Amino acid sequence: MFWRLRQRVSRFCKDFVALPGELWEHGRAARKASGKSLLSQAIEMIALRWGKGRLAPYEYYEYCLFDDRRFSPGQKRAFLGRHMTYDLWELFDSHFWHAIANDKLVAYGLFDALQLPSPKLHALFHPIRRHGPLTAVRDGMQLGQFLREQALFPLVAKPVLGMWGKNVYAIERLERESDELVLTNGQRMAVTDFVVALEPLAKQGWIFQELLKPHPLLLELCGSRICSVRVVTLLDPEPIVISTLWKVAVGNAMADNYWEPGNLVGPIDPETGVVGRLFTGLGLQRRNVSEHPDTGKRLVGITLPDWEQVLELCREGTASLPGLKMQAWDIALTDQGPVMLEVNIIGGVRLPQLVVDAGMNRGPLREMLRKYGYMPS
Incomplete structure (x- = not known):
C-alpha cells in the first residue's frame, strides 16, 4: 500500500512539474481557440490530474478539454488518463495472466488451441527458446543464413515482447545480388544491417510470420498494407464490446499504429x-x-468486411481469458477472413476516447469500476 501511494505521488509530482511546459507549448493556442485564460487552464489541469481520471497535462490538450463549448465539467471528468491504466490492471487483472497477452508466442499458441485464426509463424530468433516444430534461429550468423536460404517472403519480423507496433519490419523480398532486404515501404536494408538491428532484442526474441494480405475491398481502398480494427471488451461476466475503431496505415508507415505520422484512426459502429x-x-x-x-x-x-465474424471472434477470445477482465483485440481483415493479431491488456485508453470525443468512465466500464470498488466521479 505504501509503495503504491509513493508511486502515485511520484507520478503526480512529475506531471505537476511538466505542467508549465505544456502550458507554454499549447496554452496560448488553446486560449485563442476557446477563450479560456492560461490561469483557468492550469487550474483545470491540476483538478483533472488530481481527480479520479488522473489526466496528465499533455492529455488535457490532446483531448481539447480546455474547450467548454464541447465538454461539460462532468464530461471532462469522464476522461481517463494513461496513469489509470495501472489502476485498471490492479482492479481487473490477475497478473499471472499477463504473459498470455504480452508474450506473442504464448498468445499464438493459445489462439491455435482455441481455434482462433492467427498468422502463420515461420521462425523464432532466440538464443535458447523453442516453440514446437517452429524453426529456431540462435544467433546472428544463423539469422543471416535463414534470411538468405530459408525465409519464405514476404514476411513480418517483430519482437516477441513488442508493444505499440514498434520495431516491426514488413519485408517484401530479398535482393540476392545486393544482399538487401526490400521492405514494403520501399526502404532497403543490407542483411547484415538487419541482423545488427535485431540482435539487441535477441534475448527477448523475435518471431518471423507471414505477411497477411488485406481483404479485396480494403486492398482497393487502402493499398496492400493491413489496416486492423481494435475491439475493446469487458468480461462481466459475459463478454461486452465497449469500443470499436479502425486504424489505417498511410504513406511509408509499415504498421497502422496511430503514433506513426499521418496514420488515420476513427470509430466503427459496433x-x-x-x-x-x-x-x-x-x-x-x-x-x-x-x-x-x-x-x-x-x-x-x-x-468493413466480415464484421459479425470479427465481433464473434472477439467475444470468444474474451471469454477464454477470464483472468483479464478488460481486453483490447487487434484483428486484421484479410483475404482469408479476420485474423487475430494480438490481445492487449487493457489496451490503453487513448484511442477509444479520441475516436468518440468522450471519456471511458461511462456505461459498462463505469458500472464495472463501481463493482470492483473504484468509485468514479
Missing part, C-alpha cells in the same frame, strides 16, 4: 461495422480525413 469518420493528428492539430491519402478512395461511410 452494430453495423460502418466507419463513422477518420482523422489524423492530436489536439488542435487534429483534422478530419475522408479519403485515403495514397489511393484517393473514400473511406468514411464504408462497411
Whole structure:
C-alpha cells in the first residue's frame, strides 16, 4: 500500500512539474481557440490530474478539454488518463495472466488451441527458446543464413515482447545480388544491417510470420498494407464490446499504429461495422480525413468486411481469458477472413476516447469500476 501511494505521488509530482511546459507549448493556442485564460487552464489541469481520471497535462490538450463549448465539467471528468491504466490492471487483472497477452508466442499458441485464426509463424530468433516444430534461429550468423536460404517472403519480423507496433519490419523480398532486404515501404536494408538491428532484442526474441494480405475491398481502398480494427471488451461476466475503431496505415508507415505520422484512426459502429469518420493528428492539430491519402478512395461511410465474424471472434477470445477482465483485440481483415493479431491488456485508453470525443468512465466500464470498488466521479 505504501509503495503504491509513493508511486502515485511520484507520478503526480512529475506531471505537476511538466505542467508549465505544456502550458507554454499549447496554452496560448488553446486560449485563442476557446477563450479560456492560461490561469483557468492550469487550474483545470491540476483538478483533472488530481481527480479520479488522473489526466496528465499533455492529455488535457490532446483531448481539447480546455474547450467548454464541447465538454461539460462532468464530461471532462469522464476522461481517463494513461496513469489509470495501472489502476485498471490492479482492479481487473490477475497478473499471472499477463504473459498470455504480452508474450506473442504464448498468445499464438493459445489462439491455435482455441481455434482462433492467427498468422502463420515461420521462425523464432532466440538464443535458447523453442516453440514446437517452429524453426529456431540462435544467433546472428544463423539469422543471416535463414534470411538468405530459408525465409519464405514476404514476411513480418517483430519482437516477441513488442508493444505499440514498434520495431516491426514488413519485408517484401530479398535482393540476392545486393544482399538487401526490400521492405514494403520501399526502404532497403543490407542483411547484415538487419541482423545488427535485431540482435539487441535477441534475448527477448523475435518471431518471423507471414505477411497477411488485406481483404479485396480494403486492398482497393487502402493499398496492400493491413489496416486492423481494435475491439475493446469487458468480461462481466459475459463478454461486452465497449469500443470499436479502425486504424489505417498511410504513406511509408509499415504498421497502422496511430503514433506513426499521418496514420488515420476513427470509430466503427459496433452494430453495423460502418466507419463513422477518420482523422489524423492530436489536439488542435487534429483534422478530419475522408479519403485515403495514397489511393484517393473514400473511406468514411464504408462497411468493413466480415464484421459479425470479427465481433464473434472477439467475444470468444474474451471469454477464454477470464483472468483479464478488460481486453483490447487487434484483428486484421484479410483475404482469408479476420485474423487475430494480438490481445492487449487493457489496451490503453487513448484511442477509444479520441475516436468518440468522450471519456471511458461511462456505461459498462463505469458500472464495472463501481463493482470492483473504484468509485468514479
